[in-house]
Amino acid sequence: MKISLKIFLGYFLLVGLSGWFVLTVFVDEVKPGVRQAMEDTLVDTARLLAQLAKEDLKQGNIQHGIFARGLSDYQQMPGVASIWGIPKRTADYHVYITDHKGIVVFDSKHESEGQDYSRWNDVYLTLNHKYGARTTPVDQAKPDGETVMYVAAPITDNGKLIGVLTVAKSNGTMQPFILHAQAKIMRWGLLLLVLSLCLGMLFTWRFTRAIHRLRDYAIAVSKGKKAVAPNSSNDELAELAQAMKTMREELDGHQHVQEAIHQLTHELKSPLTAIQAAMELMTPEMPEQDRAKFLNSIKIQANRLHQMVQNILGLAALEQQQALTHPISIDLSDLVEQQLQLIQDRANQRNIKLLATLDPSLSIEGDAFLCGQAISNLLENALDFSPDNSHIQIDLSRSGQTVQLKIMDRGSGIPDYALDKITEKFYSLPRPANTPRAGQKSTGLGLNFVQQIMSLHHGHVTVINAATQGVLATLSWRV
Missing domain, CATH: 3.30.450.20 (PAS domain)
Structure with missing residues (x-):
């Protein structure tokens, strides 16, 4: 029953x-x-x-x-x-x-x-x-x-x-x-009885509805679905809902650690294998030119390992963060200028022009460091996939209730098979042949990191192929 x-x-x-x-x-x-x-x-x-x-x-x-x-x-x-x-x-x-x-x-x-x-x-x-x-x-x-x-x-x-x-x-x-008098008492008594039963049905419906929401929430959690813990005006049910939410967060945290370890272990195999192979092939009798080539390969893979560990630790911390702790007002124009200065020298070495059109009146509430990391990731990607002697267009503007930062390169674009995968963890495309890092892959965590940052700021990131040539990446904040 x-x-x-x-x-x-x-x-x-x-x-x-x-x-x-x-x-x-x-x-x-x-x-x-x-x-x-x-x-x-x-x-x-x-x-x-x-x-x-x-x-x-x-x-x-x-x-x-x-x-x-x-x-x-x-x-x-x-x-x-x-x-x-x-x-x-x-x-x-x-x-x-x-x-x-x-x-x-x-x-x-x-x-x-x-x-x-x-x-x-x-x-x-x-x-x-x-x-x-x-x-x-x-x-x-x-x-x-x-x-x-x-x-x-x-x-x-x-x-x-x-x-x-x-x-x-x-x-x-x-x-x-x-x-x-008896008839009147009976009439009012029956009316009160019917009213009491109606109130009982309403109470039962509201109480069981709250229980059903908790049940549905538990089922969704058991299936790994995204679900919001139900609210309840009943103190005991509200405490139960909060306890279930806490339990889910704890379970999600353990599951996230397991997934992160599994993915990290899988991704570390490739650079470790490359380092091991280079070390086995190196001999004292090897020509200096070949030895330098293998040492450079070891250095590149070691840097990739270091960057991968740092990124995955940062991403894990970001995924567990539910809200911004101390948001401040951020001047986006200044923040973009700072990130552009960090890549200016690398762009000059390849004769890539950074064409920026920035509205100086735009600001948002958020974490300046995290927003800077998101902008930096997109600029780094645009620079990695841009051919020499080209340009990168950076536009900061407002559209209605949204502030948008658009970064467009003049590279070869994203293959169709990769369009729906580029924000997944550890998914990375090899750099084009006409770039300094030709054939190399990144850690595959950058865009997922940007996605988490924008979600924390109640915004979003989109990466699509531009209408003419290259890739258009857009950061959008609601103001």
Whole structure:
């Protein structure tokens, strides 16, 4: 069973049980609550009527006095009230009065005059100076059926108890209100239950979506794909995502070291083999001219080894760097001029002109040393592949939100088979025949190094064949 379904079912069970419990308690409390309110009203009504009936009872005119006529007129009035949308059409009170012995002397229904009610709780307790009330079934054969509530109040004259007035009201008259309240509670309860379930589904969806993103990230990492660690508003999931990101960086670091060692070992074989072969062929009897040739070959291959080790160490450090630590404002025109001065002497020796068109107003935020290394690599490549008595065009300009440095030589260009490989590590083309390093290869790390530098500066490098002749290399920075 999926975790999302488990979470939802657990939430549904919890909310369902809580909702059922709350609704049950509310519904069970409605009926006694309504009856308690009715009893409170009957207490006030009985006490008020007891005061109104006192004078007629003292004068012995309780059956035909003002109290009796007023009560009769009230019972004959048409109902005009609407309570909670439920119409009230008739008078629901039943009133009777007993004397100080408990004998009924007045009955609003004219059914029980002369009867002895002294043993009924409402009269008995009141005659004994206690709160008198009782609830009696309408049908004695059905004790669980409809009941009538009786509440009594003493009638006193100068502190002397002269009678008891009882107000009775059927609990059945409250049933419409009880049903109305229960229905309303049930409707709102169900609405809240549905709303809670919707919120539960939303919570489950958001929680499981975050888990799925972590799962997808882990799968992508396991396949060696480039993937960004997911963000999460949940603290625990955010910590888990950060832990996975850290783990990936650690694993990537180990894998990178293994790959670098493997590639370096493979690339070192060629210059080491050349050095070993030259050393084996050299003998004391060898002519001076041949010996000088082999020594020069050893020197070239040793320099290549040194440069390769330095480049791969620099590239490894650069690949592990996630962001620039202390970026500063760089005047690109000055930086390009500095790199041009470094190759000027070599260019003059081969009569290669460096034609620079530089906008002096352009600057970027970045690492001056790294940007200088990127520019130097492209200038070195352009010089290596340029024939003698040619020129290299250098243009620094701005296009929209991008600053571009374009370096174009007049060499033979890049073969079609190598266009998509030239930025790969250790991939290098032999220098042209009409150059000082004819047939030699570089370490094959320069353009990959430039690519890493530009990525760190949120820019990019492109190397393509020029439309006319030679190669056009472009560095682009966003500003």
